[in-house]
Amino acid sequence: MTEATLRITFAGPHVSIQDAGRPGLMRYGVPASGPMDRQSFALANAALGNPANHPGIEISLGGLSLHCLTGDVTLALVGGGFIAETKARKLGAWNVLTLRAGETLTIRPGPWGGWSYLAVAGKLQAKAWLGSHATHGSSGFGGGKLTTGQTLTITDPEIHPDREGPVPCPVWARPRHLLRCTLGPQERFFDAETLTTFTSARFETTDAFDRMGLRLRGPALIPAAALSIPSEPILRGSVQVSGDGTATVLLSDHQTTGGYPKIATILADDLDAFVQCRPRDAVMFQAITPAEAIAITRQNATRFATFEDRLRGRQMP
Amino acid sequence: MQPSPNAPIFRSIAERAVLVEFGTVLEHAAHDAVLRLDQALAAQPFPGFRESIPAFVNLLVEFDALTTDHSTAIAHLSGLLTAKTTARPQPTQREVLICYDADLAPDLIAVAQQTGLSPEAVIDAHLSGDYAVFMYGFAPGYAYLGGVPEAIRLDRKPAPLRNIPAGSVIIAGAQCLVTTLLMPTGWWIIGRSPTAILTHDPARPFLFDVGDKVRFRRISRAEYEAAQ
Numbered sequence: 001m002t003e004a005t006l007r008i009t010f011a012g013p014h015v016s017i018q019d020a021g022r023p024g025l026m027r028y029g030v031p032a033s034g035p036m037d038r039q040s041f042a043l044a045n046a047a048l049g050n051p052a053n054h055p056g057i058e059i060s061l062g063g064l065s066l067h068c069l070t071g072d073v074t075l076a077l078v079g080g081g082f083i084a085e086t087k088a089r090k091l092g093a094w095n096v097l098t099l100r101a102g103e104t105l106t107i108r109p110g111p112w113g114g115w116s117y118l119a120v121a122g123k124l125q126a127k128a129w130l131g132s133h134a135t136h137g138s139s140g141f142g143g144g145k146l147t148t149g150q151t152l153t154i155t156d157p158e159i160h161p162d163r164e165g166p167v168p169c170p171v172w173a174r175p176r177h178l179l180r181c182t183l184g185p186q187e188r189f190f191d192a193e194t195l196t197t198f199t200s201a202r203f204e205t206t207d208a209f210d211r212m213g214l215r216l217r218g219p220a221l222i223p224a225a226a227l228s229i230p231s232e233p234i235l236r237g238s239v240q241v242s243g244d245g246t247a248t249v250l251l252s253d254h255q256t257t258g259g260y261p262k263i264a265t266i267l268a269d270d271l272d273a274f275v276q277c278r279p280r281d282a283v284m285f286q287a288i289t290p291a292e293a294i295a296i297t298r299q300n301a302t303r304f305a306t307f308e309d310r311l312r313g314r315q316m317p
Numbered sequence: 318m319q320p321s322p323n324a325p326i327f328r329s330i331a332e333r334a335v336l337v338e339f340g341t342v343l344e345h346a347a348h349d350a351v352l353r354l355d356q357a358l359a360a361q362p363f364p365g366f367r368e369s370i371p372a373f374v375n376l377l378v379e380f381d382a383l384t385t386d387h388s389t390a391i392a393h394l395s396g397l398l399t400a401k402t403t404a405r406p407q408p409t410q411r412e413v414l415i416c417y418d419a420d421l422a423p424d425l426i427a428v429a430q431q432t433g434l435s436p437e438a439v440i441d442a443h444l445s446g447d448y449a450v451f452m453y454g455f456a457p458g459y460a461y462l463g464g465v466p467e468a469i470r471l472d473r474k475p476a477p478l479r480n481i482p483a484g485s486v487i488i489a490g491a492q493c494l495v496t497t498l499l500m501p502t503g504w505w506i507i508g509r510s511p512t513a514i515l516t517h518d519p520a521r522p523f524l525f526d527v528g529d530k531v532r533f534r535r536i537s538r539a540e541y542e543a544a545q
Contacts, residue, residue: 023367023368024367024368025368026368026370026377026379027368027369027370027371027453027527028453028457028458028522028523029453029454029455029456029457029458029459029460030457030458130519130522136457138456138498138500139456139457139498141457181331182329182330182331184328184330185328185330185336185338229341230341230342230343230372230373230374231372231373231452231454231461232336232372232373232374232375232377233336233370233371233372233375233376233377235330235331235333235334235377235379237331255454255455255456256370256453256454256455257370257372257452257453257454257455258454265330265331265334266331267331267332268331268332268333290329290330290331290332290386290387291386291387293331293332293382294332294382294386294387296332297332297333297382297383298382298383301382301383
């Protein structure tokens with residue numbers, strides 16, 4: 001058995017091991033976690049021919065530097081307009097490259113995007129929790145957050161010269177500023193005027209975010225009724241409104257229940273592209289019906305599967 | 318229109334879920350209806366069903382948008398509700414150990430002062446409670462137990478305290494909870510338990526299922542240390 005070892009010479013906040021997630025345990029207070037941008041993560045694995053659930057590294061705006069101590073390994077960096085640099089070359093994300101022993105790879109934010117994904121050709125050694133390597137941020141369970149000084153081991157590393165080079169970045173993987181959502185499930189706590197404000201006003205993303213949620217800045221969405229609802233289950237993509245009218249979009253590591261009203265719920269696909277917005281980007285909400293939401297999701301799924309299959313087989317147009 | 322245990326409201330969410338609402342305030346009939354439907358759904362899921370999350374008065378049902386849709390899910394759930402075959406089986410009784418020693422129970426004196434009871438009377442009241450797991454939330458393994466006796470029900474503190482150790486037994490209003498992680502809380506900390514709710518046993522990772530009954534059993538400091 002061969003190994004590649006990578007020393008983390010720098011890791012920003014919120015850099016962690018993720019896989020496709022840990023679904024099915026919300027009834028025990030455990031959200032699915034997994035990548036903030038699930039589609040880019042899946043494409044990173046597809047670019048190497050990996051299974052979609054293969055553990056990889058989620059990189060935040062804080063960036064990551066890896067020094068390859070031993071072994072050579074092919075890596076895919078996909079998601080966001082990040083930059084990957086070694087002494088010898090400077091590439092954008094949406095690239096497959098081979099890192100050689102002795103080289104240092106530095107990944108940092110580039111012109112756009114909030115999250116990028118590093119997939120590895122080989123088995124990234126990481127802890128699992130409840131059957132998944134996804135890191136649950138507040139507990140640290142799962143593969144875990146990456147910290148400076150730590151060493152990562154990749155067993156059976158592979159080199160794929162045939163896969164090296166750019167990966168096309170589809171337009172739907174870029175930041176999305178118009179967020180399609182269904183109103184509710186607690187829209188009854190808001191009067192008609194507030195609901196109109198919600199779907200017609202511009203909101204701004206803020207730097208108050210982590211893997212649990214992102215606070216928006218915008219007109220106050222003051223609930224019309226008293227906030228005395230018993231805690232209710234929460235879905236990822238819920239737009240939760242606190243008593244002072246501040247909206248927060250709930251993300252991968254969201255709490256599974258809560259007592260604040262949810263004015264709307266964003267489509268899963270739009271949420272993946274939403275997290276690629278930068279702080280202070282403008283966003284707007286477009287209310288659609290649940291039937292429209294299903295139709296859009298099915299169309300997107302066909303489009304995504306076609307792209308992913310081609311990428312996995314590497315027969316890009 | 319008000320939801321009721323016999324006529325719930327179905328709320329369609331995004332492309333992937335239905336919230337079945339049996340009530341708007343916490344009452345037993347609504348919660349029982351949640352548990353009955355949750356159980357019926359587990360026994361008889363529909364194609365594309367992903368997971369269900371029971372809470373106090375509603376059940377969230379998540380599905381795969383590529384396989385099914387809201388109206389199909391609602392039709393299936395309505396069928397389960399009208400079948401009326403699902404009396405709840407006897408809930409499982411669980412036991413949680415608790416030590417009330419002063420350094421493990423930093424709020425016991427304050428709870429005694431605010432309720433006008435002696436610390437021992439607070440302990441007796443807490444032990445006399447007939448608890449049930451209403452739902453999980455907040456963090457992994459945080460099981461909300463209902464059933465705190467009237468005599469020791471207090472509103473939560475005005476501000477949360479940070480870094481409360483795992484295993485803390487905390488109360489607020491009618492609710493009691495055994496914490497599983499180092500987390501903030503604004504509830505009253507009245508004891509510490511060596512009983513892990515987050516077990517890290519792959520065969521049974523969570524001690525409770527929603528609906529289980531729970532009783533607390535007092536242990537000495539020596540027993541607490543031995544059980545750690």
